[in-house]
């Protein structure tokens with residue numbers, strides 16, 4: 001077994017005062033621009049960290065292969081970002097593993113598919129997930145390979161339940177994806193496979209809640225996908241989303257793909273074409289965990305009290321991956337998930353370091369579950385405190401861009417001053433959550449707010465004599481417009497800039513400081529392509545230990 005006891009650092013003594021670690025979710029670095037919400041915001045604190053501190057501020061790769069994604073065309077995201085930060089290692093992520101398994105056809109030889117196959121052939125195969133090419137939770141090409149593979153293996157009836165995106169993709173693209181899926185499914189007719197779209201809805205109000213922020217979201221999805229019940233019934237799915245996207249008032253904005261109300265597809269008699277019945281096979285085709293854990297529970301747990309399921313069909317159920325390794329949820333999965341072990345969290349807990357980790361509901365799992373290698377429980381509950389601040393429900397985050405940042409800041413300061421913790425780790429969701437709405441003005445406000453929070457926190461560190469590390473998990477707010485890949489110029493549609501709601505490929509800053517920082521500690525300059533994973537061993541060093549040898553190099557020279 002691994003010896004998790006870390007060795008004292010040869011030069012950096014164990015600090016007497018706490019280390020503050022702040023993750024600014026979705027805070028990337030890009031040139032000043034009118035669509036850069038960060039450069040447009042009032043950010044005196046973050047500006048001062050960047051300017052005139054050349055040895056204590058640098059940029060990190062936060063996308064693509066540096067964080068275990070299939071290619072450098074893949075934008076970063078919070079799951080892989082926090083995995084890398086906390087693991088101190090680059091791990092092949094879900095997207096890469098599913099790609100490989102589908103490319104080789106291996107997926108269809110594994111236990112998960114073998115479990116689904118008889119039910120899928122005898123009855124219906126239902127596929128539920130995000131209709132997108134974002135590569136954050138799912139990808140269309142993977143869905144299509146899965147469908148084709150199932151049809152080739154003799155599945156005769158397929159029903160797809162689609163959550164529309166507009167968050168990891170440009171808003172409005174749901175129409176194009178739905179048309180594509182409809183056309184692709186139709187092409188299976190000739191091969192004797194009856195494949196149809198059965199239900200759907202926008203991801204922010206249908207099915208894809210996370211960290212139990214609002215179970216009603218999942219309830220709506222259950223009703224649409226399983227029961228065939230929704231306020232909106234259509235015969236044609238493309239017609240459904242085109243209609244549901246129409247502005248609520250004349251001259252208003254179209255409804256965002258993320259917020260399309262749930263709908264059910266019905267036949268000429270008004271009967272839902274794809275309710276989920278006893279004996280059916282059901283698979284979720286998202287590879288990312290956070291937004292499908294709740295739905296998985298609704299399918300898997302006989303005793304389930306979060307909402308009244310009304311009817312609980314006896315199905316064979318599997319996830320694209322296992323979404324929670326400790327809960328073994330779901331029991332059956334198509335592709336084995338990445339194994340992330342020997343993380344900074346585990347080493348530090350086993351070496352007696354106490355930690356306070358805090359964010360609001362929307363991101364609490366990011367600084368705990370993802371940070372600790374997809375593990376929800378503390379390694380040592382005596383040493384680790386996880387504090388969740390409840391997020392607002394039912395309001396789009398651009399309407400309240402400050403979100404719960406004041407509470408998170410206050411809790412962070414309290415923890416720093418309490419003398420109880422060696423490490424205080426916080427995530428501020430604002431640049432990301434507000435950035436995803438595509439609302440530039442609100443995102444600017446979110447970034448100004450977060451900058452003030454960082455300032456207050458650094459002052460508290462100053463007061464107690466501690467040290468700090470400020471970084472981010474991926475870019476988002478620093479670029480709010482779609483750009484021509486070659487020229488970098490904003491893309492326009494009907495004289496309007498095409499808003500970018502998704503994450504970016506940009507690097508993120510990392511900065512260190514504080515009175516408790518050991519003398520002579522600074523960033524090294526010899527690493528070729530430093531990325532988020534290098535932060536893990538850096539934190540271990542700042543806490544006075546040598547990093548273990550399974551990790552990538554530290555960012556520090558000491």
Ligand code: 3PG
Pocket residue numbers: 025026076077078079136137167168291432436
């Ligand atoms: C989401 O789930 O909200 C987005 O798809 C990705 O955002 P995150 O990776 O920042 O959580």
Ligand code: CO
Pocket residue numbers: 026077078432433436476503
């Ligand atoms: Co995000």
